[in-house]
Amino acid sequence: MPPDWNDETRLIRAGTASKPLVRTVGPPIQKGSTVLLPDAASLYDDENHLTYGRQGLAAQFALQAALAELEHARGVTLYPSGLAALSGAVLAVLQAGDEVLVTDAVYKPSRRFCDHMLKRFGVAVRYFDPRQSPQDLIASASAATRLIVMESPGSLSFEMQDMARVAQLARARQILTLADNTWGAGYLYRPLDHGIDLSIQALTKYVGGHSDVFMGSAAANDPKLVRALEDGVTHLGWAVTGEDAYQVLRGLRTLPTRLTRQGESGLAVAAWLREQPGVGQVLHPALPGCPDHDLWARDYSGACGLFSFTLTPGPQRAVNAFLDALKLFGLGFSWGGFESLAIACDPQFATRKFKRDYGGPMIRLHIGLETPADLIADLRQALGVYAARCGGAGA
Ligand SMILES: Cc1ncc(COP(=O)(O)O)c(C=O)c1O
Structure with missing residues (x-):
């Protein structure tokens, strides 16, 4: 740094000398709105030069x-x-x-x-x-x-x-x-x-x-x-x-690894749910026998962990009791993370133009990376709560 620069100026320039970066496995995280251009001609040459951090x-x-x-x-x-x-x-x-x-x-x-x-x-x-x-x-x-x-x-x-x-x-x-x-x-x-x-x-x-x-x-x-x-x-x-x-x-x-595991776990949980007395239908295109399975099988190489199922008909308070009884599943709208989630779907159908009767309250599950047997145990006890709130086994 030139010795005649004042302190303020020295601080503005200090530490900005560019050295080639060492290689890491991931890319460097650069922070910058300003991009410094090499010369005046480059300032308005944005076909060949990146000119702005945005x-x-x-x-x-x-x-x-x-x-x-x-x-x-x-x-x-x-x-x-x-x-x-x-x-x-x-x-x-x-x-x-x-x-x-x-x-x-x-x-x-x-x-x-x-x-x-x-x-x-x-x-x-x-x-x-x-x-x-x-x-x-x-x-x-x-x-x-x-x-x-x-x-x-x-x-x-x-x-x-x-x-x-x-x-x-x-x-x-x-x-x-x-x-x-x-x-x-x-x-x-x-x-x-x-x-x-x-x-x-x-x-x-x-x-x-x-x-x-x-x-x-x-x-x-x-x-x-x-x-x-x-x-x-x-x-x-x-x-x-x-x-x-x-x-x-x-x-x-890690996308392929997570998707493989979550897809397999989702199918295991979906297949189990289909056999339960309190469950109407399972809506999971990758599960054989579910709607549109053939189309999924033709085009997809696997499944993720997101699917829905219907409960046998019951009042909203019983649906809420089912969701509130879940201990491993969080109640939340986003999905695709490592954790299991559940939501009730029916309130979202109000804006649809083509209304359908799915035969009972619909629940969407996102299956995370937990052990499927633990998730199934959680669903089993929550289905028990649902049946009790509906006033009879499985109804
Ligand atoms: C199918 C689908 N598309 C788009 C989005 C929107 O994603 P984001 O929450 O990042 O805006 C979501 C979010 O749930 C989604 O489920």
Whole structure:
């Protein structure tokens, strides 16, 4: 440091001398809004130079590259939550006057975005029955339909859609397709390999894997769509921190191991539940005999730990008593972490257009990394409480 610099100046510059970083297993977590450019010509040359920290730094780029491997994608953009990934991808490809067809089984906050924001910006939103055939769905598209938003299995009720067939038919009519693939986590199912144009997921769930970070991603292969996603992120000013990117990347390393274990445990618990007298039906596409199992078996390489089941009919206070009796399962909405969770589903069905009678109160379970026998013991005693509150064994 030049000896004639004053103390203030010395402190501003102290410790900033850049030395090459030693190599660690993970990427460095860089913190910076300012990016220092090498020369004046580079200041406005943002085709060749990163000019601003909001565009992402080392950890964000490392995560994007890893997610591109996961999704078999040409490009992946990051968002501060899974919901922001859905809204970001939709905003990137739609404009006023367009129509979007959205599965009625979509994650409820995604529906709120469509109803409360998209419509205000002149985009028509139409919900379709997730049980509708791909042919009927495409036949229902209008000249203004630009995008079909799918989620398979659907939130809470777990209907599978033949997304590959929808994508194939949609493409012939120049309609884009988007899959919210949070259940498949980019590992059990890769939407882009099945011809779907945009694959989004809440990294908050299985990829993060520890219930302590929010993030979302959107992936595409078509260069024009990758560019549209990137422009959308730039124009809307979305950014994720290096710390969060690092944490999600750390989760990604163990994604296959956790998914395998949680998928197996989920199937064991689901199979046990199906035999219990207080249980109506189990909605788990990977369990043989459950609705849409064939479609799951055709396209998926495994299952995660999320599924639903119905209790035999009983009053709400008995459903609450069942949930309150659970000791190992936490009561909470997010999922994809290492811990088991339960929620009641029925209050969320009120906004659905296509109402269904599932035959009894529905419970969604997320199966974590606990020993399945312990989870089953917990469910057994809670089903006993439910039966007692309903006033008879199993009813
Ligand atoms: C299917 C699905 N998509 C998106 C999201 C939104 O993710 P985030 O909570 O990160 O916004 C969720 C959250 O539960 C979800 O279940």
